[in-house]
Amino acid sequence: MNSVPVCLHRSPLAIPQTHNNEQTAYFFHPAYPVPHDLLFALPCVDPADERGASATGQPKGLHHHTALLACQIIANNAFDTGRLYFDRQGTQVVSDQIPTHGLLPPGEYFFVVNSDPSYRYPVAPSFRDWRFPHGCIPDIWPSPMPAAATDTGRRCALTNHGFGLTSAHIIPKEEGEWFMQNGMSRYGVDMRDVNDSRNLIRLRTDIHRCFDTRLFSIVPKPEFASAISSDTWSTTTAPAYVLHVFGTNVGEFSGLYHNIRFQYLDNTSREFLFARLAWTISILVKPFVLAGMHRCVVRCRSNKGVGFEWKAEELSGSDLSNYYGGGGSRSASPKKRSRPREEDRGSLADSDEWYEEVLEAGRGRKRVRHDSLPVHHHVYDDRGDNTLDTPPLSDTSISPATPTHSTPSPAPHPSLPDVKGNEDPAALVSPSP
Secondary structure: OOOOOOOOOOOOOOOOOOOOOOOEEEEEOOOOOOOOOEEEEEEOOEOOOOOOOOOOOOOOEEEHHHHHHHHHHHOOOOOOOEEEEOOOOOOOEHHHOOOOOOEEOOEEEEEEEOOOOOOOOOEOOOHHHOOOOOOOOOOOOOOOOOOOOOOHHHOOOOOOOOOOEEEEEOOOHHHHHHHHHOOHHHHOOOOOOOOOHHHEEEEEHHHHHHHHOOOEEEEEEOOOOOOOOOOOOOOOOOOEEEEEEOOEOOHHHHHHHOOOEOOOOOOOOHHHHHHHHHHHHHHHHHHHHOOOOOEEEEEEEEOOOOOEEEEEEEEOHHHHHHHHOOOOOOOOOOOOOOOOOHHHOOOOOOOOHHHHHHHHHHHHHOOOOOOEOOOOOEOOOOOOOOOOEOOOOOOOOOOOOOOOOOOOOOOOOOOOOEEEEOOOOHHHOOOOO
16 A cells, blocks of 8 residues: 555645736727827737747737728728838838738827828727628638647637637627628628527636636737748748737736637637627717717718618717717717617627726716726626626726827818628636646
């Protein structure tokens, strides 16, 4: 008999590495006057050297292509005509110095369309006004790779855990009307609606919660950031879909999961993943839309029952407030949507209702960072019958930093394009062992 005592204890889990996500890249619309020209801001969450972090152990860069794609989507899918510049005048092209798959340092960038900094290019003010670009998705947005394992339906696509799982919609099921209006059924295989199996992935419940609060999205990146100017993927490795953190003040979540490769996406659609990115970032432009200024925006309207029309138009600050200042995503009328019934809730992706709380808090109760993560206090799985109370992700009492620049604004562009068509937070996140 072995007389050596057997240790029954395992060491407590260490506190996960926390990323400092305070470094920020700001993206401006140069045709609007300072200080009402900020389109949105993104945290610099990518590594700054070959070891996977900066010399201080913290991320200090932002994947250039991910940032550029976010700007192009917001600017009405300006994939061929939209570029980033270092200056308001549009003379210093970012891609001349930083390759598409390189890393942007923190700072200010100006998104210009048609090489004309004075052009008041239209923006999509909400996800429901954004038109899916059929046939125009950039080629470097790949089809998901086949899974290496066989139990793809029984494990979390991120953590590879087999417990605490729920089915997560890629395009949120609350966007079913948008799904049909934009003819997304062509990319399905069975239900042909928002519940199609290609629009579903398995996620651990806490990861699902973060997914539905827009904390992260799923984007393709090469294994290594480019060090030389090139618009192609690395020739040594194929691009892979990874988790990209868009939320701020979530350093522990970022330290655990940012840039982790997803698995088991082979049954999903690249088009649905692309639409998910648009849904994730669409909320970032809301402060720009609600700044009280005239804005050129693209709106989706029913075309007398025969289809839908996407039209660019100038709206006053008061009109924009009426249409987009309520508690939800844009509805068919300026009136605020009623809140969903408790039994109708199936995920945390019920559009933008959290944003009303942010706006109201700024009117006197407490100050909230515009770029802070929305806080939800319940987790709902797709059956809609289980809830789990959770604390907020972060303290939201910090005021946002205000970027400063003094370059004068050019005159507005005189023409507006018409686009027509008839086509159809991480409070409970557990570190991976």
